[in-house]
Amino acid sequence: MKKINIKELAKLVNLSISTVSKALRDSHEISEQTKTTVLEAAEKFGYSPNPYASSLRKKKSKTIAVILPEVADNFFSLAINGIQSVAESKNYHVLIYLSHEKFEIEKNIISHCCSGRVDGVLISISDETTDADHILKLTNEKIPFVFFDREFEFADTAKVITNDFECGEQSARHLIERGCKHPVFLSVSPSLPICSKRAEGFKDAITEAGIDISKEDPVIYCSGNPEQTFSQIKELLSKKDHADGIVASVERLAMQIYLASLESGVRIPEDLKVIAFSTLETAPILNPSLTTITQPAFEIGKTAAELLFKMIEKNNHTLMNNTTVVLSSTLIERNSTAKRN
Amino acid sequence: MKKINIKELAKLVNLSISTVSKALRDSHEISEQTKTTVLEAAEKFGYSPNPYASSLRKKKSKTIAVILPEVADNFFSLAINGIQSVAESKNYHVLIYLSHEKFEIEKNIISHCCSGRVDGVLISISDETTDADHILKLTNEKIPFVFFDREFEFADTAKVITNDFECGEQSARHLIERGCKHPVFLSVSPSLPICSKRAEGFKDAITEAGIDISKEDPVIYCSGNPEQTFSQIKELLSKKDHADGIVASVERLAMQIYLASLESGVRIPEDLKVIAFSTLETAPILNPSLTTITQPAFEIGKTAAELLFKMIEKNNHTLMNNTTVVLSSTLIERNSTAKRN
DNA sequence: TTTATTTACGAAAACGTTTTCGTAATAAAG
């Protein structure tokens, strides 16, 4: 069965191209009778409209782009699921782009998105991103977009985030409650709001608890690859009076903390209590099970997509400006912060 | 800066549309001088060609589709990374579709892919899929595609898989070596080659080891959602002379095995040894650390994409017929199969 | 000098749709 186009289909049913087109789109201009004729013929000959011709003419691509730092991360996987679930329901297609945490790549991807290929963009920025000029290009092109999770703070655009500051506080309080005297916060980037806000909350809570942070910054930055992270943490744990509590600001740090403390002979939770911002499914069966602050990843993706589609459907790329949806994460206590010692 | 098209760009440089188009594509018909004029103007006015007009005319979409059962699975995340890495290098765009393990959805997705939206398809079939008729539609439309990991066995198309049979054998031998007398294999689908082959290898190896499987099938099928899986495994473990060794054919089963044995008071590895086909990063820090047969997920995605692009570039959708690339998984021994008792 | 070849460009068709507009035929209103 050769691929058939509307012209040939029209010939087969002895109607004009325009009539066929309208019939397929269920136009009121067409009689019920011819509609069924056309529909049946389309079904019979396996006609499906060329999406590119359609997009070109309608200036709608039925496609959205999702830009994220990486995909091999539980949070992002779940978020993609959320996004997909609404895209599916709208019959939209989803393009995935990975920035690999590189600003230059992110910039490049975004300029690709400006060519009209997509009707909207969902983005979680890389940890290198410190300004939003490249993102403003989308605004110039009137392409709606919404940040999810990793927003750019000083943009009055739609965003779906979590209550990071509160969770930062909560993580600190939890550690202190469990007996930590010297808690630290592991960040990955000073510019990433999810990190900085969590760190701010953390610092606020521990100073409030009477811990002096003027001499030593309790926020420690971990650089890129897993190996570097690992050795940084190992060094941290090798110090004489090392931290007795640690908050991992992102999922990928948790793994390295466990490995490093294992190698250093530091026992969790006896010598070190650990709590991680993470959606790791395996958290309950880790050794020891990991106390997490779990983000509603699926819902974040889902609501971000829903916001985006509101803009797309209303054809108004500023419709959701200043709309910030905050979804709450929840602390799930497990053995990595157990009190027994 | 308004979006500019080639017509306006042509006017701005006082050249014809065709000249501009050719200049942008670096045609030999155009003098170096005008080329630079055009390029500079394009840069200056932020011109980028409309991808849909381009696709329509060239009948090339610069897009591939990736169809998978789910994305919240480490294996698939890593595979996507591999796919993306080669798509990026080819300047291709990647559409992601999820079948959610449903045959009907998969069918639907594939017919979408036949409309000319994509130049090629990478697919890992759902566990419900038992025939390949829907996939043959791609062949009819001359759209190249390659299976990765979850192939459809009786198709003479390109596929990238792992040495599943051998790994099935290996898993059985490993359990027996570690002292298991009654090993079982947890499958998710009888039709999925990755499962059935692994199961076959498993059965072969245990019969070879002198275990009689004529009375009791050592292959157990686990149905869909996590809760069902959990209770199935719990029931399995509640029997008096329950299995003392278990192989999880796919990643998601491992989690439930751990949880179920925890709740049943069954100790791993003392009472039950566990080994899982999995790329779980957290395997080393589980309680106990999990012995895995780890697939080269990234490479699988990467080579599958490379095969696909060979077909796309040669414009020959049968080029790789009967090409099966087998990448080896590796057994990584950890405490869940430790011998101490 | 004449003819053939190359170079550099433009006009126009083509890709496959959607949509605007025009118009017969029919029905409703006066």
Place this chain on the structure above:
DNA sequence: CTTTATTACGAAAACGTTTTCGTAAATAAA
């Protein structure tokens, strides 16, 4: 019986490219 409105369809333009083909001008060959 006109006039107007409605219904159902078709012709053609438009979307923004790429590509084929034609052709002046410049250069090379005869």
